[in-house]
Amino acid sequence: MATPPVKVYGPPLSTAVSRVLVCLLEKDVPFQLVPVNMAKMEHKKPDYIKMQPFGQVPAFQDDDITLFESRAICRYIAEKYPNKGTAGLFGTNPLVKASIDQWLEAESQSFNPPSSVLTFQLVFAPLMKLKQDEALIKQNEAKLEKVLDVYENRLGSSRYLAGDEFTLADLSHLPNTQFLVEKTDKAELFTSRKNVGRWWSEISTRPAWKKVVEMQNA
Amino acid sequence: MAIKLYGTTASTATLRAKACLAEKGLDYEFVNVNMSNKEHKSPEFLSRNPFGQVPAFEDGDLKLFESRAITQYLAHAYPDNGTNLIIHDPKKMAIVGVWIEVESQKFDQFGSKLAWELGYKPMFGLTTDDAAVEENEKKLEQVLDVYESRLSESKYLGGDCFTLADLHHLPVLKFLFGTKAKRLFDARPHVSAWAADIQSRPAWVKAITA
Numbered sequence: 211m212a213t214p215p216v217k218v219y220g221p222p223l224s225t226a227v228s229r230v231l232v233c234l235l236e237k238d239v240p241f242q243l244v245p246v247n248m249a250k251m252e253h254k255k256p257d258y259i260k261m262q263p264f265g266q267v268p269a270f271q272d273d274d275i276t277l278f279e280s281r282a283i284c285r286y287i288a289e290k291y292p293n294k295g296t297a298g299l300f301g302t303n304p305l306v307k308a309s310i311d312q313w314l315e316a317e318s319q320s321f322n323p324p325s326s327v328l329t330f331q332l333v334f335a336p337l338m339k340l341k342q343d344e345a346l347i348k349q350n351e352a353k354l355e356k357v358l359d360v361y362e363n364r365l366g367s368s369r370y371l372a373g374d375e376f377t378l379a380d381l382s383h384l385p386n387t388q389f390l391v392e393k394t395d396k397a398e399l400f401t402s403r404k405n406v407g408r409w410w411s412e413i414s415t416r417p418a419w420k421k422v423v424e425m426q427n428a
Numbered sequence: 429m430a431i432k433l434y435g436t437t438a439s440t441a442t443l444r445a446k447a448c449l450a451e452k453g454l455d456y457e458f459v460n461v462n463m464s465n466k467e468h469k470s471p472e473f474l475s476r477n478p479f480g481q482v483p484a485f486e487d488g489d490l491k492l493f494e495s496r497a498i499t500q501y502l503a504h505a506y507p508d509n510g511t512n513l514i515i516h517d518p519k520k521m522a523i524v525g526v527w528i529e530v531e532s533q534k535f536d537q538f539g540s541k542l543a544w545e546l547g548y549k550p551m552f553g554l555t556t557d558d559a560a561v562e563e564n565e566k567k568l569e570q571v572l573d574v575y576e577s578r579l580s581e582s583k584y585l586g587g588d589c590f591t592l593a594d595l596h597h598l599p600v601l602k603f604l605f606g607t608k609a610k611r612l613f614d615a616r617p618h619v620s621a622w623a624a625d626i627q628s629r630p631a632w633v634k635a636i637t638a
Binding site: 289 | 478528
């Protein structure tokens with residue numbers, strides 16, 4: 211088989227990298243995962259910076275274009291392959307798309323900041339032997355609870371965030387939530403909320419996400 | 429009127445949506461939300477934006493929140509009105525999409541915090557936190573260094589023409605340019621030229637003076 215034209219650069223454990231991987235798997239788009247040795251600062255070297263000027267993972271290539279920012283990459287993949295794999299990830303008409311965009315922005319602006327801080331403080335800081343900031347953890351847990359209260363309400367009348375179907379808006383939540391539920395003592399933030407718990411259980415057991423988790427644990 | 433925007437002109441997110449409506453030359457009704465009276469936390473408003481934030485938007489039966497979802501909707505739903513804010517070539521639009529995320533994930537994070545410290549706090553009679561200003565200026569400078577490099581090869585962030593990727597910056601720029609943070613932009617020639625160019629667009633000038 212010829213080398214797939216799609217390349218993703220970065221480790222699967224990175225939340226942003228895993229966001230792109232799950233999207234490619236949901237869409238059945240073959241790809242090549244190219245390792246980036248972050249311990250050796252490979253992501254700050256000139257060759258990598260050419261692809262991602264902020265020196266972060268992931269970087270992404272498809273044919274002759276190079277992209278970065280995981281949510282931009284996901285939108286691109288979903289729009290380029292609307293009929294492959296899971297349909298409707300980014301909607302089939304402008305009205306549905308607008309609703310998906312709204313919840314994808316909510317993830318990006320409201321869910322991501324506190325959940326990222328908690329993921330870093332509770333999962334990565336110990337691994338990197340860095341001291342945890344208790345005040346920061348408390349502050350961000352409170353912020354996340356407020357967001358999850360909104361989700362609890364929404365998911366009481368909607369199976370998924372944007373409507374009846376699984377979309378990019380739900381997908382975008384997978385990486386941080388996986389860490390918080392499986393690798394920290396904060397799982398009950400999600401599981402104690404009936405609708406959020408139900409939603410998490412549905413989206414996290416999708417085959418594409420299970421495959422990504424396998425890649426992370428490899 | 430079919431299009432309604434609910435918000436306040438003191439909010440950068442509301443101004444982001446206003447900028448887009450102005451560029452598209454669309455008629456709409458602006459409904460002021462009285463935030464000092466906590467109107468944004470009222471049950472009626474929460475039914476429009478469950479996070480209790482401005483803006484909220486409607487176009488006929490469609491109701492939306494999140495300013496960047498509103499602008500994307502307008503740009504795609506009204507392609508033939510006013511300025512074209514997206515690119516129809518999918519590969520070129522993918523690049524625009526990257527820089528839309530850069531504003532959202534990198535510029536806004538530090539830019540908004542600086543706007544809060546240097547712009548809003550004095551307005552509300554609160555004390556600016558100098559340490560926060562220093563920290564966020566350093567981080568914004570790192571982002572602006574990448575912008576300087578990008579804008580030396582590309583007229584606008586997303587490519588050859590003005591798009592949502594540039595427009596989304598306007599509200600925070602407006603606040604920062606009224607403060608000492610303006611010097612961070614002035615120090616970078618391509619960034620400075622770009623910021624001057626986009627802020628002088630007639631639609632933006634109209635959106636903030638109307």
